[in-house]
Amino acid sequence: MTPRIAIDAMGGDVGVRVMMAGAALARHRHDRLKFLLVGDEVRIKAALDSHPNLRAASDILHTDEVVTGDDKPSQALRKSKNSSMGLAIQAVKSGDCGAALSSGNTGALMAMSKLALRTMPGIDRPALAALLPTLGSNDLVMLDLGANTECDANNLIQFAIMGAAYARTALGLERPRVALLNIGTEDMKGTDEIRDAAAALRDATELPMDFTGFIEGDKMSRGDIDVLVCDGFSGNIALKTIEGTARFVTDLLRNAFASSVRSKIGFLISRPATELLKHHLDPNNHNGAVFLGLNGVVLKSHGGANEKGVANAVHVAAELVEKDITRQVSEDLARFGGSRAGETRA
Structure with missing residues (x-):
């Protein structure tokens, strides 16, 4: 399947120019990609003047209606038929495109995607998933x-199933190692919901994953697991803490190296190592969060991502379409449901 991706060209902080530059970069890397560019036609065409390779692989769907960062989900839903975000999602629903990508309002994107695409059979709620760097051989x-x-x-179990399918797709892992985020590793720790989910996942030997139990927040980046499952409240706090810590370390190193002549000399000597650290912590290298559990592929690009970040999100979208992440999740849900039904009959 040749991936065709609908891009909301108007969303986010970066504007049309960066979205087009990112799509063009992705197109140079993967010349099989096709695009539907949704937004102000005049601005899109102006941005495409610098990217003939992208222009040749793209169609433009004009609209001048935009979901803003200040729009509440309820306000965005009223714009779902005519906004650039809504039309990109509708292109996935109609089958015209395999995936939609937007850097706009996250809450609006979730609400509009859920309304248009609906959740998959067996999934109660979609989840927002992303790849994070680790000290291991692959991302998390x-x-x-x-x-x-x-x-x-049940939500946490479904998240684990979807996360494992995503890890097999994006990371090429045959049996991803899955853990639940908790306040301790002992079986008695955590809420009833977390403990009940863990008990079910321990018994789910029919699934193509290895459930390793609980993990605490300070171990999540060590590379000991491949999928980390949590509720959205804890997950969002953990993610923002990771991002803040990365910026803190980067700024601390920058200030330290600028503090004296000797430090500046030290920076020149250690520059290869600091550049490697910078690359590892750069969020643009892991851009592209996906809403798992919908009847279609929708990705959220960080609002401040540069062209490299947008290109990375496009690459993730294309890979999920090519490897049919929706089918993989459906098959795993069927395995789990069939096993539980068999236990009930027994």
């Missing part, structure tokens, strides 16, 4: 990152 899939502030045990 983390979900939920804020779509659901309160979750019961």
Whole structure:
């Protein structure tokens, strides 16, 4: 399947120019990609003048209606038929595109995607998942990152199934290691919901994943697991803490190296190492959070992402379409549901 991606060209802080530059960069890396560019036609065409390769692979769908960052989800839903965000999602619903990408209002994107695409059979709530850097050999899939502030045990089980399918798709792992974020690793720690979810996942040996139990926040980036599952309240706090810590470390190093002549000389000597650190912590290298559990692929790009970040999000979208993440989740849900039904009959 040749991935065709609908891009909301008007959302986020970066504007049309960066969204087009990012799509063009992705197109240079993967010349099979096709695009539907949704937004102000005049501004999109002006941005495409610098990217003939992208222009040749794209159609433009004009609209001058935009979902703003200040719009509440209820306000955004009223714009769902005519806004650039809403039309990009509708292109996925109609089958015209395999995925939609927007850097706009996250709450609005979730609300509009859920209304248009609906949740998959067996999924109660969609979850927002993203890839985070670790000290291990691969990134970490983390979900939920804020779509659901309160979750019961069934929600957490479904998140684990979806996260494992995402890890197999995006990271190429045959049996991802899955853990639940908790305040301790002992079986008695945590809420009833977390403990009940853990009990069910321990018994779910039919699923293509290895459930490793609980993990605390200070161990999540060590590389010992591949999928981290939590409710959206805890996940969003953890994510923002990670991002803030990364900026703190970067700024601390910058200030330290600028503090004296000797420090500046030290910076020149250690520059290869600091550049590697900068690359590892750069959020643009992990841009592209996906709403898992919908009947279609929708991704959220960070509002302040640069063209490299947008290109990374496009790459994630294309990979999820090519490897049919929706089918993988459906098959795993069927395995889990079939096993539970068999236990009930027994």
